[in-house]
Amino acid sequence: LLESKERLQQLALVPPVTPDGMMLELAANISTLKELDAVLRSGAHGIGLFRTEFLYMDRGRFPTEQEQYEVYREAAERLQGKPLIIRTLDIGGDKHLDYQEMPEEENPFLGFRAIRFSLSRKDLFKVQLRAILRASAHGNVQIMYPLIASVEEVREANGVLAEAKRELAAEGVPYREDVPTGIMIEVPAAVAIAELLAEEVSFFSIGTNDLIQFTLAVDRMNEQISHMYEPFHPAVLRMLRAVVEAASSRGVRVGVCGELAGDVRAIPIWLGLGIQELSLSSQAILPVKEAVLRTFAQESRGLMEELFSLRIASAIRERLERFHSEAVLAEDIARP
Amino acid sequence: LLESKERLQQLALVPPVTPDGMMLELAANISTLKELDAVLRSGAHGIGLFRTEFLYMDRGRFPTEQEQYEVYREAAERLQGKPLIIRTLDIGGDKHLDYQEMPEEENPFLGFRAIRFSLSRKDLFKVQLRAILRASAHGNVQIMYPLIASVEEVREANGVLAEAKRELAAEGVPYREDVPTGIMIEVPAAVAIAELLAEEVSFFSIGTNDLIQFTLAVDRMNEQISHMYEPFHPAVLRMLRAVVEAASSRGVRVGVCGELAGDVRAIPIWLGLGIQELSLSSQAILPVKEAVLRTFAQESRGLMEELFSLRIASAIRERLERFHSEAVLAEDIARP
Ligand SMILES: [Mg+2]
Ligand SMILES: [Mg+2]
Numbered sequence: 001l002l003e004s005k006e007r008l009q010q011l012a013l014v015p016p017v018t019p020d021g022m023m024l025e026l027a028a029n030i031s032t033l034k035e036l037d038a039v040l041r042s043g044a045h046g047i048g049l050f051r052t053e054f055l056y057m058d059r060g061r062f063p064t065e066q067e068q069y070e071v072y073r074e075a076a077e078r079l080q081g082k083p084l085i086i087r088t089l090d091i092g093g094d095k096h097l098d099y100q101e102m103p104e105e106e107n108p109f110l111g112f113r114a115i116r117f118s119l120s121r122k123d124l125f126k127v128q129l130r131a132i133l134r135a136s137a138h139g140n141v142q143i144m145y146p147l148i149a150s151v152e153e154v155r156e157a158n159g160v161l162a163e164a165k166r167e168l169a170a171e172g173v174p175y176r177e178d179v180p181t182g183i184m185i186e187v188p189a190a191v192a193i194a195e196l197l198a199e200e201v202s203f204f205s206i207g208t209n210d211l212i213q214f215t216l217a218v219d220r221m222n223e224q225i226s227h228m229y230e231p232f233h234p235a236v237l238r239m240l241r242a243v244v245e246a247a248s249s250r251g252v253r254v255g256v257c258g259e260l261a262g263d264v265r266a267i268p269i270w271l272g273l274g275i276q277e278l279s280l281s282s283q284a285i286l287p288v289k290e291a292v293l294r295t296f297a298q299e300s301r302g303l304m305e306e307l308f309s310l311r312i313a314s315a316i317r318e319r320l321e322r323f324h325s326e327a328v329l330a331e332d333i334a335r336p
Numbered sequence: 337l338l339e340s341k342e343r344l345q346q347l348a349l350v351p352p353v354t355p356d357g358m359m360l361e362l363a364a365n366i367s368t369l370k371e372l373d374a375v376l377r378s379g380a381h382g383i384g385l386f387r388t389e390f391l392y393m394d395r396g397r398f399p400t401e402q403e404q405y406e407v408y409r410e411a412a413e414r415l416q417g418k419p420l421i422i423r424t425l426d427i428g429g430d431k432h433l434d435y436q437e438m439p440e441e442e443n444p445f446l447g448f449r450a451i452r453f454s455l456s457r458k459d460l461f462k463v464q465l466r467a468i469l470r471a472s473a474h475g476n477v478q479i480m481y482p483l484i485a486s487v488e489e490v491r492e493a494n495g496v497l498a499e500a501k502r503e504l505a506a507e508g509v510p511y512r513e514d515v516p517t518g519i520m521i522e523v524p525a526a527v528a529i530a531e532l533l534a535e536e537v538s539f540f541s542i543g544t545n546d547l548i549q550f551t552l553a554v555d556r557m558n559e560q561i562s563h564m565y566e567p568f569h570p571a572v573l574r575m576l577r578a579v580v581e582a583a584s585s586r587g588v589r590v591g592v593c594g595e596l597a598g599d600v601r602a603i604p605i606w607l608g609l610g611i612q613e614l615s616l617s618s619q620a621i622l623p624v625k626e627a628v629l630r631t632f633a634q635e636s637r638g639l640m641e642e643l644f645s646l647r648i649a650s651a652i653r654e655r656l657e658r659f660h661s662e663a664v665l666a667e668d669i670a671r672p
Binding site for chain 2: 094103105106107108109110111112116147149150151152187188189190191192193196210213214215216217218219221222223224225228230233234235236238239311312313314
């Protein structure tokens, strides 16, 4: 086990490129600055998802602009030019703040959450955007909006961002004027209108956890039906493909965050569809990289064609598992 | 008002055909036999959705096969050969039975509902299917499964149906061997794999209420966000189109039930996409028929092209309202 840990650690500086030359960037998900050491050690491409909720849950009141700025700035500086994608507040659903009363909801996952909360409290939203903008003067900061379901929401959020920029400019506070903005693709509507959303933003990050829940109408926390939460459902593959197709013709980068990104069985899906980046927990980065180094993009594309001909999730899962054991694990067995 | 009621009643026997000859069948949604009089008076094509929940909610225990059979048979007989689509039990979500304990759920809409319950209680499911099959000897009975999210579920449900048929055959009880089976399309996954589901069934019925809720991740009962429940969202139009395209090449009929079917502003959507049937509350049938009689299918197809170029729901809604007032209401104004 130790030996394999050491072997993996040697991969930290190796670029995540398939034997036939396709790059799959591996970034990290973090919730706190404490995780940055492990991220940097793993050789991550950057932070693909900084979950800012924890900044808000850590205290008895909303964090001030200055408090947020200091955290975002430290992350930006320590990443030394590597991307830092900061997701704006994603509360509601199963995440709550002690100090902010939220409505009692029959179906919180289909409720008042994430960007919906932010757009209803533009005062708080602007505080966060100002803090992120100020940090953008200190590194490669990017902004990501969660739970986007319409073009209007993106425009409204970008409207608040523009206002925050105007204020900072008037105050003479430095920020990066062209800070990239992107969205989570995690609501089925966003998949269906990906072609329209692609005109509004620089990047998409597919949030597989929520996307799969909504797509299958399955709350994965619900014991009675959690077995129906099936990442390898043929509908999920089709939605991933639709997002990539809509984005690629418009020059929009597509990444994947969510648990599925850390599942080594899914690697040929990303390579086969042309996903450009995964964002993972830092412990998953090296194992996933090891698998990327052993997986041919060309074979992955062929596999995807096969997968799209399969009708049921178990067949897709089994085919991926067979591919994984042939393409990836086989090398371990061959090792002397 | 009375005059307009009488005018509408005269349309009961007029076929629902556009001025340029496209037929849009108008069937009714019912929950009880009591509603049949009004349905027959409206000149409905048949019953597009018999919600059987009420049979189960009406008493302190599950209804017996005989109790169900008598209800289904009476409906079939009174319809005299017109279609009777019986939806199998659709409980869970916000509908519960006093005598059946259901799990406490955080998100019941994404929970243990509908076909998921039926497939977990095949004993009860088979009782219902046997009752429906027995009624199929007395009219044009068809079976519809709710909340289908996968090919496996259809096959599993059809497996129970085949078993019920074998039992009845062995008992010498008459039923229609080729009773058509169809599914509700109301889970986004079903839209994404409509091409696969079309191989398994005779018809689709798009359940707009749930489909829109899942697609937008909006519980429409949730006051805080119910304004986001937007039937004219561009994602909804795209999903409707995807279903029709997948079905039409495979000879599968597509109908629409759900509230949107009763909205006269939506008529050019159905005509423009090539939807073959709507299922409505019986009071909506004649007003919708009147609008169908005044709407050109050709113009509707042109309008759809325009709608697919619009990016936000309010623009789509306004364009449909303008079309409605020009195509449908204009005739009222012209009336002497
Ligand atoms: Mg999410
Ligand atoms: Mg439903």
